Amino acid sequence: xxPRVRAFGLAAAALAVAGSRFATRARIPDDxxxxxxxxxxxxxxxxxxxxxxxxxxxxxxxxxxxxxxVGDPLLAATLVSALAAGATALAFFRIGTSLGGERIxxxxxxxxxxxxxxxxxxxxxxxxxxxxxxxxxSFALLAGQRPRPALSALLLALMLGVRASYAPLALSWLxxxxxxxxxxxxxxxxxxxxxxxxxxxxxxxxxxxVGTRALGKLGRVHLAGHFGAWGGSVATRPxxxxxxxxxxxxxxxxxxxxxxxxxxxxxxIVGVALTFARxxxxxxxxxxxxxALPYGLWVLLGQNVLxxxxxxxxxxxxxxxxxxxxxxxxxxxALPALALMLIASLPLVIARVRTPPAAAQAAAWVAASYPHDxxxxxxxxxxxxxxxxxxPRARTWLSEVEVDVARLRAMPHPLLVTSEVEVEAGDELxxxxxxxxxxxxxxxxxxxxxxxxxxxxxxxxx
Numbered sequence: 001x002x003p004r005v006r007a008f009g010l011a012a013a014a015l016a017v018a019g020s021r022f023a024t025r026a027r028i029p030d031d032x033x034x035x036x037x038x039x040x041x042x043x044x045x046x047x048x049x050x051x052x053x054x055x056x057x058x059x060x061x062x063x064x065x066x067x068x069x070v071g072d073p074l075l076a077a078t079l080v081s082a083l084a085a086g087a088t089a090l091a092f093f094r095i096g097t098s099l100g101g102e103r104i105x106x107x108x109x110x111x112x113x114x115x116x117x118x119x120x121x122x123x124x125x126x127x128x129x130x131x132x133x134x135x136x137x138s139f140a141l142l143a144g145q146r147p148r149p150a151l152s153a154l155l156l157a158l159m160l161g162v163r164a165s166y167a168p169l170a171l172s173w174l175x176x177x178x179x180x181x182x183x184x185x186x187x188x189x190x191x192x193x194x195x196x197x198x199x200x201x202x203x204x205x206x207x208x209x210v211g212t213r214a215l216g217k218l219g220r221v222h223l224a225g226h227f228g229a230w231g232g233s234v235a236t237r238p239x240x241x242x243x244x245x246x247x248x249x250x251x252x253x254x255x256x257x258x259x260x261x262x263x264x265x266x267x268x269i270v271g272v273a274l275t276f277a278r279x280x281x282x283x284x285x286x287x288x289x290x291x292a293l294p295y296g297l298w299v300l301l302g303q304n305v306l307x308x309x310x311x312x313x314x315x316x317x318x319x320x321x322x323x324x325x326x327x328x329x330x331x332x333x334a335l336p337a338l339a340l341m342l343i344a345s346l347p348l349v350i351a352r353v354r355t356p357p358a359a360a361q362a363a364a365w366v367a368a369s370y371p372h373d374x375x376x377x378x379x380x381x382x383x384x385x386x387x388x389x390x391x392p393r394a395r396t397w398l399s400e401v402e403v404d405v406a407r408l409r410a411m412p413h414p415l416l417v418t419s420e421v422e423v424e425a426g427d428e429l430x431x432x433x434x435x436x437x438x439x440x441x442x443x444x445x446x447x448x449x450x451x452x453x454x455x456x457x458x459x460x461x462x
Contacts, residue, residue, distance in 0.1 A: 001102065010090060017113050018086030021122030021129075024349040025078035028356045031447065032381040034077075034125040037063070042073040046210050046218055053222035057206040058161035059127040077125035084133035085122030088317075089113060091136035096324045098143035104328030111320045111327075114341040117255040118317065119349050120446070121310055128310050131163030135314060138169075139291065142176060142183060149183060150194040157198025161206070165303065168294040169314060175290045180283075232304025240300075247300050250309030255316035257344035258445045266340050273326040273333050280325070292318055307449035351443050358453040359385040359418075361440040366390070366416065366455070376412035378404070380420030382453055398423050398430045402460055419454035433459040 001009075029035045036051035041063035046055050059080065066076035089109050096108030112118055121129040134155050141152035156173050159166055177183050177191065207215060227235050234243065257263050280288075295314055303311040327334040356364070359382035366377060372389045378401045383392035395401050398421055405415060416437070423431045437455045444451035 006102070010093060013093075013109055013113075014086040014089050017089040017109075017122070018082045020113070021085045021119065022079060022082035023123075024119070024353055025082065025123035026074070026125055027353060028360045029074060029125050029385075030352070030357055031449065032384050035384050037077050037125050037127065038073045041067055041076055044209070047214065053218045054164040055206060055210065056127045056162060056164075057202045058158055059130050059163070061202070062130065074125055078123055081122050081124055081126065081129040084130040085118065088118070088122075088129070088133040088136045091133070091140040092317075092321070092324075094140040095136070095143050095321055096328065098140075099321070099325050100328060103331075104324050107328035107334050108321055108324035110334075110338055111324055111341070112317070114338050114345060115256050115316065115320060116258050116341070116345040116348055117250075117309065117313060118320075119345050120352060121313060123349070123352070126310065127163045128313050131159055131166050132313050132317060134159035134162055135166060135169050136317060138173065142173075142180075147183060149177065150187075150190050153191045153194040154198040157195045158202065160199070161202035165298075165311070166295070166314065168298045169291070171294045172291045175294075176287065179290070180287065227302075232306055232308065234301045237304070237306055243300055243305055246306045246309075247296075247312070250305060250312045251315055251319060254309040254445060254448075255312060255319065257341050258348055259344040262340045262344040266337055269333050269337050269340075270323060270326060273330055276330075277326050288318070288322070304449075309448060348443065348445055352446055355442050355446075357385070357447055358382075358440040358442050358450055361442075362418070362438070362453050362455055363387065365438065365440070370414070374413050375416060376405070376408070377416045377418070378421055378458075379418030382418050382420060382450065395421055397421065398427070398433075398458070401458065402430075405460065414457045415460070417456050417458045419452075419456070429461045433461055435459070 026034065029038050033051065036049050037056070037059070039045075039048075040050040040056075040060050042050075044050060044060060046053060051060070062080045063073070063076050066079045067073055070076050070079060089112055092108040092112045093105040095105075097105030099105075099108075118129070118132070121132075138152045138156040138159060141148045141155070152173070156170055160170065177188075210218075225231065227233050229236060234240070237243070253260070253263055257266055292315060299305050299311050299315070305311060323337070327337055355361075362382065363385040366375065367387050367390075372387065375390060377383060377386050377390050377392040378395045379392065380394060380396070383394050386392040393401075393404055395404065395417075398417070401415075401417060401421060405411065417434070423434070434456045435458075437457050439452060439454045441452040
């Protein structure tokens with residue numbers, strides 16, 4: 001293939017990937033964090049969780065640039081994610097080509113285009129896909145005959161401003177630079193300077209905007225909450241077996257092909273390919289382990305792997321690279337694998353377009369069913385989806401709801417609570433005041449944390 005034809009083909013493929021993500025983008029923010037990103041693009045306010053700490057300043061900056069073009073915060077957020085997906089596709093071609101030629105490169109790009117989790121995140125108002133693009137290119141620039149580690153260091157530093165929780169990938173990058181014979185002996189001072197430039201580009205304006213004292217306070221509160229109350233880490237959701245099960249489900253099922261039969265068929269195809277594949281060199285295994293282990297342990301122990309498979313995105317991308325290496329030289333196996341992944345992914349990305357999150361459905365139904373000046377809504381994270389004119393309140397217990405209602409000038413009609421509000425153990429009197437009104441659901445593969453939400457009317461016991 002001539003260089004001109006290859007360049008044209010890669011450009012077309014990248015545009016196709018970006019276009020497919022944008023065409024199937026989220027029409028409504030997918031979850032609580034998505035709302036924070038969309039609001040942050042419209043008006044950055046870290047204290048108001050627009051977005052939450054650590055602020056994601058590079059993603060927000062890209063979103064504001066897109067906002068100047070498209071004029072809508074949600075559209076801007078999803079456009080950034082879609083364009084990042086196109087960039088990631090090109091990085092996959094470079095990585096795959098470095099493994100064994102252009103055939104593997106094209107296979108890696110195609111597998112990335114067809115897999116479920118990268119597709120969904122490529123059309124989401126979240127920072128994951130954009131951070132993955134920076135990470136993929138950072139490692140891609142270390143591969144091949146002409147590595148460019150200084151540019152790689154710059155992109156890695158920018159990645160931390162897109163998504164700070166990808167920091168273990170920076171550790172892997174440092175280990176590769178230190179131990180890989182092809183990279184060892186580089187001008188470390190130059191790499192350090194490139195990394196510092198990348199960090200300073202976003203960290204200095206971010207600290208100046210938020211303020212050192214405010215940033216420190218918000219950071220302490222957020223980290224204490226993440227690891228001590230609600231973050232879904234092993235400290236708040238123990239049970240290594242359950243976490244390991246969710247880890248594998250998120251990596252393979254949610255990550256590649258969210259249909260059980262397709263996963264089984266895909267496993268058989270990959271098994272056949274591996275049976276006849278050339279065994280990877282010890283160096284290849286060492287590189288794979290160096291990249292995967294630090295981040296894998298971080299997700300397993302420190303992130304909400306039970307309800308947020310999107311945290312596994314970097315590992316899903318690594319798995320796709322390994323699959324490309326096994327399938328790339330055997331088109332008779334690669335094509336069926338691609339077809340199976342598309343069969344599993346397409347219905348899900350279409351469902352995301354057609355079916356809003358459960359909380360968004362509930363919010364739309366309440367807005368259409370009751371006058372805004374008469375109803376009050378109490379709930380958990382779902383209240384962020386409700387119209388602010390309803391003055392929705394985040395509360396955990398029914399007793400807290402009663403305290404709030406007592407402070408209102410007039411009793412709301414109706415008084416609504418979501419299924420996130422709990423009744424204290426043994427409080428049968430308050431429990432009898434709850435009457436189920438309506439239940440809203442979405443495919444759990446799109447929302448592991450809250451696939452369903454129930455609305456109740458609540459009559460305060462006299």
